[in-house]
Amino acid sequence: MTVIPRIDPATAPRVNSSASFTARPKPVTPAQVIADDAGAIAAAEQLAPLFAADAALRDREGLLPIAELDAYSQSGLWGINIPKAYGGAEVSYATLGKVIEIISAADPSIGQITQNHLVLSVHLALDGTEAQKRELFDLVLKGYRFGNAFSELHSKNVVAFETIIRFEGDDAIVNGRKFYTTGALFAHIVPIISVTTEGEGYIAFADREAPGLTVTNDWSSFGQRTTASGSVTIENVRVPRSRVIPIKVFDRPTAAGAISQFIQAAVDTGIGAGAIRDAIDFVRSTSRAWIDSGKDKASEDPFTIQAIGELEIGLHAAQALVERAGRLIDAALADPTEEKVNAATVATAEAKVLSTRIALEASNRLFELAGTRATLAEHNLDRHWRNGRVHTLHDPARWKPYHIGNFYLNGASAPRHPWS
Numbered sequence: 001m002t003v004i005p006r007i008d009p010a011t012a013p014r015v016n017s018s019a020s021f022t023a024r025p026k027p028v029t030p031a032q033v034i035a036d037d038a039g040a041i042a043a044a045e046q047l048a049p050l051f052a053a054d055a056a057l058r059d060r061e062g063l064l065p066i067a068e069l070d071a072y073s074q075s076g077l078w079g080i081n082i083p084k085a086y087g088g089a090e091v092s093y094a095t096l097g098k099v100i101e102i103i104s105a106a107d108p109s110i111g112q113i114t115q116n117h118l119v120l121s122v123h124l125a126l127d128g129t130e131a132q133k134r135e136l137f138d139l140v141l142k143g144y145r146f147g148n149a150f151s152e153l154h155s156k157n158v159v160a161f162e163t164i165i166r167f168e169g170d171d172a173i174v175n176g177r178k179f180y181t182t183g184a185l186f187a188h189i190v191p192i193i194s195v196t197t198e199g200e201g202y203i204a205f206a207d208r209e210a211p212g213l214t215v216t217n218d219w220s221s222f223g224q225r226t227t228a229s230g231s232v233t234i235e236n237v238r239v240p241r242s243r244v245i246p247i248k249v250f251d252r253p254t255a256a257g258a259i260s261q262f263i264q265a266a267v268d269t270g271i272g273a274g275a276i277r278d279a280i281d282f283v284r285s286t287s288r289a290w291i292d293s294g295k296d297k298a299s300e301d302p303f304t305i306q307a308i309g310e311l312e313i314g315l316h317a318a319q320a321l322v323e324r325a326g327r328l329i330d331a332a333l334a335d336p337t338e339e340k341v342n343a344a345t346v347a348t349a350e351a352k353v354l355s356t357r358i359a360l361e362a363s364n365r366l367f368e369l370a371g372t373r374a375t376l377a378e379h380n381l382d383r384h385w386r387n388g389r390v391h392t393l394h395d396p397a398r399w400k401p402y403h404i405g406n407f408y409l410n411g412a413s414a415p416r417h418p419w420s
Contacts, residue, residue, distance in 0.1 A: 002075070004050045004067050007057060015062040015228060016220045023208040023215075024066070026188050027143030032076035033087065037095040043075045044102040052106035052274075056380040058226050059387075064217075065110055065226055069145070069186050072103070078114060079140045081121055086137040093259065093333075094326030097266040101322070104270025105277065108387045109226040111267045113183045116148035119260045119418070120191050123203060126249045126256060132242065136205060139189070147187025147208070147215075149232040153179035158419065163234060165194035165202050171238045174204050178232040184208075184215045185228040192234060193247070201247035204239040212237040223383075223390030250416050253341040255332040258348045260418035262325055264394050265348065265355040269318045271391065272358035275384035276311050279366040282381070283308075287371045304369050311365060314358045321351035342413040345420055349400040356397040359388035395419035 013021060034040050051068050058065055072078070081096055082088025091099075096118070104111030117140075124136055140146070155162055163176025174194050184190050190213060192204045206213055218230040249256040287298035295301055325347040332344040363384035367374050374381050403414040414420050 002046060002050060002071050004053075004071050007054050007063050007067075009057070009061050009063060012061075012063045013066070013217075015064060015217065015225050016230075017217050019217075021185060021215065021217050024070075024145075024186055024188065027074065029074070029143075031074045031079065031141065031143035033141055034076040034080055034089045034091075036089055037091045040077060040080045040089060040091050040095055040099050041102075043077055044099040047072060047075060047077075048102050048106040051103065051110055055107040056383060058107070059109075059383040060377075060380045062225055064185075064228060065107065065113075066186065068107070068110055069113060072110060072114070073143050073145050077103075078117055078143075078145060079137075081118055082137050082140060083125055086133055087141050088137065092326060093262060093329040094323045097262060097322045097326045100263055100266035101270040101273060101319070104267045105274040107226075108267055108271045108274070108391060109224050111270055112224055112227050112391060113186065115263045115267065116150065116183050117146040118263060119256070120146045120148075120203070122256050122259050123247070123249055124245065126254055127247065128245050132245060136189075136243070144188040145183065145186060146205075147184030147190040148181050149178040149184055149190050149192040149234065151178060151180040152176070159417070161193060161195045161201070163192065163194040165196055165204060165244070167241065170241050172202070172204050172241055172244045174206070174234050174237045174239060176234045178234070180229050181215065181232045182227045182229040184232050185217055185230070190215070190232065192232075192237070192239075203245045203247060204237075205243040205245070206237055206239045210237050210239070221390050223386035223388070253332075253336050253338045253416070255329050255336065255341055255344050257416050257418050257420050258325070258329055258332065258341070258344040261345075261352055261395070261420065262322070262329060262348045264391070265318075265322050265325070265351040268352075268355035268359040268388065268392055269315070269322055271384060271388045272315050272318065272355070272362040275359070275362035275366050275388070276308075276315055278381055278384065279311070279362070279369050280308060282366075282370040282374055282379070286373060287369070298371070307365060307369055311358070311362050314354070314361060318351065318354040318358045321347070321354050325351045338413065341416070342407065345414045345416070346404055346407050349404050349414060349420065353397055353400045353404075356392045359392055360385070363388045
């Protein structure tokens with residue numbers, strides 16, 4: 001049985017700290033290998049209450065979830081989308097979405113930290129050589145974690161990369177600076193998105209301890225605080241050419257972009273589920289009935305009952321669209337035609353619209369239903385809204401209905417990129 005030691009706030013490392021953060025040690029004991037979809041769900045359900053136990057404390061104090069992440073990757077859940085041919089479970093994406101939702105309902109920062117690792121595994125499967133897949137997938141199955149050095153803070157848009165890669169003999173040499181690097185602080189390998197001076201894109205899978213690679217714990221957002229999504233500085237970082245993969249997944253129909261968005265939607269659905277859970281618990285245990293209701297308990301107030309019903313409907317609708325999108329992603333992976341990839345992309349956009357809505361609505365209405373005492377700092381229930389507000393900003397949900405409508409009305413395929 002998994003046991004996670006309780007946090008000591010006096011000694012635990014914190015977010016946005018100037019203190020040095022040493023790279024996490026590589027796994028000594030191989031991770032468990034999950035065999036099938038049922039095993040993945042069971043593992044997530046076992047971990048979720050352990051992650052939830054100190055989630056409010058970690059958020060309030062800014063304590064990094066180090067022991068939790070070690071337990072998470074050692075559980076085998078970081079390898080569940082590795083193809084069976086390379087030793088993974090290759091679970092359905094409907095199952096993967098449910099796993100992320102379960103973990104994110106417990107602590108969405110932990111759910112988000114997995115996000116880029118899983119997406120990079122997809123890029124490896126689609127664009128890597130056989131040798132690269134065998135080497136890197138084997139490391140994941142042993143418990144290694146991929147981080148993220150993708151986005152840049154000052155470029156003109158999300159795909160205007162200024163991190164440069166050049167090749168010298170058997171090495172690639174990378175220079176640049178990244179931000180929003182979720183997972184890099186805790187990673188064993190940091191994949192760096194970079195371009196040549198001619199604009200060709202590559203992913204360089206650098207060791208976390210590589211000379212010139214500096215991960216800074218400078219994430220200061222009011223939400224998703226313990227993702228440590230700060231900066232990575234890359235100064236003449238050498239990466240073996242054998243660990244450099246060209247980015248070709250968007251040059252042809254693939255499910256890569258849909259998968260990236262799909263995991264975002266699963267995190268947001270989990271945020272909504274966690275907020276509804278805590279709203280129900282607080283109304284049952286702590287809230288007072290309103291004087292005009294004539295009821296003895298807040299849980300008997302007819303308008304509160306109605307509001308909870310509306311939130312549950314919204315949550316179940318989001319969950320259903322996430323599951324549907326997962327099934328269509330599976331179909332697109334099996335047969336990556338333009339038609340099937342677009343079906344998966346549009347379905348994922350639909351799920352993203354509803355998951356954004358339920359994350360924000362549930363985390364806001366929690367206070368309306370639970371009452372003023374729910375705002376007290378001791379409960380830290382505002383973390384649900386802060387997490388939902390920050391994570392749903394990953395890409396503008398306002399663009400989703402446009403692409404969805406343009407497909408259904410005009411037959412136009414949605415764009416193929418990680419934000420569509």
